[in-house]
Amino acid sequence: MAFESTPSSSKDYSSSIEHNISRLDELRTTREFKVVFGVVDTEVAIPHDLGVVPKTRWVVTYQDIAGSVYEGDTAWTAANAYLKCNVANLVAVVRFELPGK
Numbered sequence: 001m002a003f004e005s006t007p008s009s010s011k012d013y014s015s016s017i018e019h020n021i022s023r024l025d026e027l028r029t030t031r032e033f034k035v036v037f038g039v040v041d042t043e044v045a046i047p048h049d050l051g052v053v054p055k056t057r058w059v060v061t062y063q064d065i066a067g068s069v070y071e072g073d074t075a076w077t078a079a080n081a082y083l084k085c086n087v088a089n090l091v092a093v094v095r096f097e098l099p100g101k
Contacts, residue, residue, distance in 0.1 A: 030095050030096065030097050030098065031048065031049075031050060031095070031096055031098070032061060032093050032094065032095045032096075033046055033048060033093070033094050033096070034091065034092070034093055035069075035083065035091070035092050035093070035094050036089075036090075036091050037067075037069070037083075037084070037085035037087070037088070037089070037090045037091075037092065038088060038089060039088055040085070040086060040087060040088050041084055041085075041086060042084065043072035043073060043074060043082050043083070043084050044072070044082070044083055044084070044085075045074075045080045045081075045082055046080060046081045046082070046083060046094065047079060047080055048079070048080065048081060048096065050078070050096065050098060051078055052078050052098060052099055053076050053077060053078055053099065054076060054081055054096035054097060054098060054099070055096070055097045055098065055099055057096075057097045058081070058094055058095060058096050058097065059094070059095050060092050060093070060094055060095075061093045061094070061095050062092060062093040063090055063091065063092040063093075064090065064091045064092075065087065065089070065090050065091075066087070067085050067086055067087035067090045068085065068086045068087075069083055069084070069085050069090070069092055069094070070083065070084055070085075070086075071083060071084070072084045081094075081096060
């Protein structure tokens, strides 16, 4: 039995490289932080190392119990973001997006 291989085109490699570059770019422009919301509807300051004010686009990528996370009343800064939660003792992972994307 003969084995035949079909050579990959440069277009296939190009598509793969573009996908990987896009993924790397995403990783450079987002950061995730673990946040513990201890008290209901109490603002939590989330110190971050972004050096700039994150975009207001953010997403909860994990939470250990049901609840809603929402923006606090304090304006975000280059050092802190501020979120609240409607239940006590929720642990969440929040992903922030850097400006420019």
